[in-house]
Amino acid sequence: MKRIAVLLIMSAVLFSACSSTQWVRTPVAKEFDLNVTLEQHQGASTSIQQKYEHPYEIAVADIKKLMADLTYIEKVGLKNTKKQSPVFQAVEIDRLAPVLAETLATADAGQRVRFISFNTGKALVFSVSRKTEGVIFIESGGRLNIAFNLINSERRVSETTALSPNYSRADPLKIQTSETPISSTAPYAELHKLETGKQAPMWVVADLEKLKAAAKAAPVPVVEVTKEVPPAAAPKTGSMAAPVEKTAAAQASEERLNADIKNKLKFLKELRGEGLISENDYNAKKMDLLDTLD
Numbered sequence: 598m599k600r601i602a603v604l605l606i607m608s609a610v611l612f613s614a615c616s617s618t619q620w621v622r623t624p625v626a627k628e629f630d631l632n633v634t635l636e637q638h639q640g641a642s643t644s645i646q647q648k649y650e651h652p653y654e655i656a657v658a659d660i661k662k663l664m665a666d667l668t669y670i671e672k673v674g675l676k677n678t679k680k681q682s683p684v685f686q687a688v689e690i691d692r693l694a695p696v697l698a699e700t701l702a703t704a705d706a707g708q709r710v711r712f713i714s715f716n717t718g719k720a721l722v723f724s725v726s727r728k729t730e731g732v733i734f735i736e737s738g739g740r741l742n743i744a745f746n747l748i749n750s751e752r753r754v755s756e757t758t759a760l761s762p763n764y765s766r767a768d769p770l771k772i773q774t775s776e777t778p779i780s781s782t783a784p785y786a787e788l789h790k791l792e793t794g795k796q797a798p799m800w801v802v803a804d805l806e807k808l809k810a811a812a813k814a815a816p817v818p819v820v821e822v823t824k825e826v827p828p829a830a831a832p833k834t835g836s837m838a839a840p841v842e843k844t845a846a847a848q849a850s851e852e853r854l855n856a857d858i859k860n861k862l863k864f865l866k867e868l869r870g871e872g873l874i875s876e877n878d879y880n881a882k883k884m885d886l887l888d889t890l891d
Contacts, residue, residue: 622711622764625703626696630689630715630857632759633696635708636732651704653735655805660694662812663741663803666783669748672776681780684729684748688857689714697733709734713762717860718749724860726752731799732769741808742789744769744800748777754868757861757882775799785811858886 619639626633638647667684685693693714700710714729731745746765756763773791778798782788785807789800862883869879 620711623708625700625710627760628692629758629760631693631696632713632762633693633700634711634762635700635704636711637708647707647709648736649704649706649709650735650737650739651701651706651708653701653704655698655701655735655741656809656812657695657698659805659808659812660698661690662815663743663783663786663801663808664690664694666786667743667801668780669777669799670780671749682749684745684779685714686716689716689729701733701735704734711764713759713764715752715756715759716749717857724864726756726861726864728752728756730765730769735805739805741803741805742800743803744772744789744797745779746772746799748775748779748799750777754874757865757885770797770800772797772799783811861886 620636621639622634622636624632624634664685665683665687668681669684670679671682672678673680693712697710697712704710710733712731712733716727716729717724718727719725727749728747728751729745729749730747731743733741733743735741746767746769753763773793773795775798779788779801782801783803786801786803788796788798789802791797865874865879865882865886868874869876874882
C-alpha cells in the first residue's frame with residue numbers, strides 16, 4: 598500500500614510539473630486584421646531554454662517573398678474539390694510582413710513570434726471571414742521556420758477583430774495531420790521532418806541565404822505615381838492650394854480596405870438574419886466597422 602501511495606504522489610507531482618508549463622505572451626501589434634506577440638515557454642519557476650537565433654535582422658522583402666510563395670490545399674464546393682491556393686492574400690502580406698520583420702529584430706533567444714491574420718475569402722454564395730495563425734522564428738544555421746496552427750480557417754462568430762485574439766491551444770510544431778496542408782515549397786525551402794520521419798503538414802523551413810537570393814531575383818512591382826502638375830501650368834485659383842492626389846497604390850489599398858469592411862458588414866447581416874447574434878450585438882459590431890472608415 599505504501600508503495601502504491603508513493604507512486605501516486607510521484608505521478609501527481611510529475612503531472613503538476615508538466616501542466617504548469619505555458620507560453621507567456623507579450624503583445625507587440627494589435628490591429629483590426631492582425632495580431633502579433635512574442636511568446637516564451639515558461640516552466641513552474643524558470644524559462645524553458647530555446648535555441649532561437651534572435652534577435653535577427655531580416656529584410657521585409659525576404660519575408661514577403663516567403664509568404665507570397667506559400668500555397669496550401671483547400672477543399673472547395675459541395676464536392677470538397679481539392680484546390681491549390683495561396684496561404685496569404687496580397688493585402689495580408691503588405692500589412693503583416695513588416696511587423697514580423699520588426700518583431701524578429703527585437704526578440705531574444707528564448708522568444709518566438711506568434712501571429713494571427715484575418716482575411717475575407719470567397720465561398721459558394723457569400724464571402725467568408727477567415728483566420729490564419731502560426732509562429733515564425735530563426736534557428737541556428739540560418740534557417741527561417743514558419744509553422745501554422747490554422748490556414749484560412751473560418752472564423753468563429755465572436756472573432757470579429759484580431760484586437761482580442763483567441764489563440765489555438767495546440768503547439769504548431771507538434772501538429773502531425775491537417776486538412777489544409779502546405780501543397781508545395783519554393784526551391785529555397787522544405788517541409789520540416791518530424792521525429793517520426795514524416796513531413797510536418799504545415800511547418801516550412803527556409804534557407805535564409807537562398808531566400809535572400811530568390812527575393813533579389815524576384816521582379817520588383819511597379820508603383821504608378823500620379824504626376825504633379827508643374828506650378829507654371831497649374832490654374833490660378835487665388836490662395837486656395839490644389840489638393841494632393843493619392844498615388845495609385847494608396848488608392849488601391851483604400852479600395853481593398855473598404856471592400857473588406859463591406860464584406861464584413863454583409864457577414865454580420867447574415868449572422869443576424871440567421872439568429873446567430875442579437876440585434877444589439879449586430880448594431881455594436883456594425884458601429885465598430887463603420888468607425889474604421891475614413
